[in-house]
Amino acid sequence: MKQAAAILAVSLLFAAAAPMTAVPVSAGQAAVSNTWKTAQIADVIDRSNYILDDGSLWTTSVDGPVLQHLNLEGITAGKGSSHYGWTKNGQSLSWSTATGEAVIPAQSAGISEISGEGLTIKKNGSVLVGGQTIDGLSGVVDGDKLEEQFTVITESGDIYYSSGYQGSKPRIVGHVDNAVDIRMNSAYAAVLRQDGRVVMLDLMTDEEPVEVGQDIRSMLWKKGTHTLYAAHQDGSVWTYDRMQGYKPVQLSGISDAVKLVDSANELFVQRGDGSWIGYKNGTGTVLNVPVLSGVSLMSSEVNAAVGDTIRLQVHETYSNGYKLIRDPEAGEIMVDQTQVAELQQSGTLKVRGIGSTSVNLNTGGFSSAITLSVTTGEHLTGAAMLNNKAYLPLQSVFKTLGGSVAAAGQKFTVQLGKDTIAMKKGSAAATVNGKPITLKGTLQTVNGQTVFPASLITDLKKGTVQWDAKLQQAVLIVGGSELVVESSQTAKIKKAIELGSLVKLIGKSYWVNNYYNAGERFGKVTIQDIEVSSDAMGVSSFSVVFRTPGGQIFKTPSQIGASRIPDMLSDSDQFLTYDPYKKYNWSSSVWNKIKNNEVDFGMNTTQVEFAWGRPTAKSNESGVEIWVYGDRSFYFKAAIFEGGKVTEIWL
DSSP, X not given: OOOOBOBOOHHHHHTSSSOOOEEEEOTTTSOOOSGGGGOOEEEEEETTEEEETTSEEEEEETTEEEEEEOOEEEEEEOSTTEEEEEETTXXXXXXXXXXXXXXXXXXXXXXXXXXXXXXXXXXTSOEEETTEEOTTOOSEEEEEEETTEEEEEETTOEEEEEOOOTTOOOEEEEEOTTEEEEEEOSSEEEEEETTSOEEEEESSSOOOOEEEOSSEEEEEEOTTSSEEEEEETTSOEEEEEGGGTSEEEEOTTOOSXXXXXXXXXXXEEEETTSOEEEEETTEEEEEOOOOEEEEEEEESOSEEETTOEEEEEEEEEETTSOEEEEOOOTTSXXXXXXXXXXXXXXXXXXXXXXXXXXXXXXXXXXEEEEEEEEEOOOOEEOOEEETTEEEEEHHHHHHHTTOEEEEETTEEEEEETTEEEEEEBTOSEEEETTEEEEOSSOBEEETTXXXXXXXXXXXXXXXXXXXXXXXXXXXXXXXTEEEEEEOTTHHHHHHHHHHGGGGGGTTOEEEESSOTTSSSTTOEEEEEEEEEEEOTTOOEEEEEEEEOTTOOEEEOSSOBOTTHHHXXXXXXXXXXXXXXXXXXXXXXXXXXXXXXXXXXXXXXXXXXXXXXXXXXXXXXXXXXXXXXXXXXXXXXXXXXXXXXXXXXXXX
């Protein structure tokens, strides 16, 4: 049988009377495996298009080499950029070297072989050309197609030929017993018999058949010539030129040949061990399966936070320029610091703790690595300075480092990566992986938390700890990442820094005058807090929180600048710095009128100012004082004093 393996062009199959749907084949539709990495070349069209013995197809596109997993059994070259093939389960397909995309026509089934430029032979012995069954042909075992012409062999040995033009029917042009393969050029057909001899048939005339050669196992017509190339049973390759009377000429430099494939630039020869060479001008060049030439490990993130899931990918480069992106396989990835990140079965990393770790890939004799850095924006609490030694909270620190802490009474066991640390409360004795060490302090309880000497982090070579005396907090540095652990004083210190001179106002008491967002007028309020917030530009603003003796909370309704707070509190029209009830022993009737903004006869100037506020204008003539509020265009009222008492009111 002819050794072609190819994919039937969609255009040919679509010409069938019944419409069919073409289905593109992609990595998502075909089962992807790694068997191609150790497979051999099974059949060839040219150096860019060939299949492997696992059914994979190497082709090309405008973007470079393409590998597709298609379960192919054979392929054959078509015209231009389209080639054809058939699968091991009897489907036909085609692909384009422009796009690299393969297509399997729907309903294609029962395909035995595709020969030449798209002649399809089905397992039932029928023949398809252009997607249509050729009437009058049955029991076909092999065939060939060139342009529109085609020839076939039947089981009985009859040789049929068709010009392929519309209306032409196949006709018998000869009979060859025990025929197993047929190859045609524009006017002749070479028929190979089981005994290894070739019968030459003239397709256009009644010229008598001619027998050529012996012990031939594979043959082809060199396209565009009258020369037959033949591989013999002894592995030698010979040519038989019709113009020279089929005189045999041996090609030098070729041995152990078992199969021949013609291409535009080379004669491809498969040798007995399955390898292939391209033969040109007396020289054979090996055709090799692409091999791995480099790898790179890539990750979705290199800067992560605790709890993140990091996706890993392996980028492979092959000797033909092909690039493969895949998930890592079992055993390829090693994580240096497992307390920082842990490898999952899916090939992802689960980030467990802060710090830095190297993630290493080893595959196919190549290696690659990335460095993963993990930080946290959260601050822990519980740091303390005891006897001039820094202490850290046991549970929260080791959890943030990616470890775990198990407690059993007064005993604590820390698992941090590959290290196991055992400690006991009240003791400086500890063990690391079973070996005794002495802590630079004792495990103890501070503010309800179990704390340990911070120097243990340095002793374990997991990082360093610095004590920030200004903020009264510890800064743990692990693999370039920082973890801040605040003490019980840190928040107060930071608040004082944020507030600056405003911090002095916290705890001070005032009495409300005409500020209407802090409770009852003339009631006492104490500044409980001053809240700070920042906008997107980092500009700070403040809100004052007042508390009444009864526990009511009032807050300035809008955030204001720092300088406005002292101005507001020192403005006696808004707040008083004294208790007016104690300073002025006035009757409840007067106080009630003031609260209602009422002025009455006999009130003094202080009482009127409380009731109406500061006047717009004052005048004093001959012992008569006049306070004017507003102007006649808007509103007008006035109080007239004689001897310091209200004697007249204008409203």
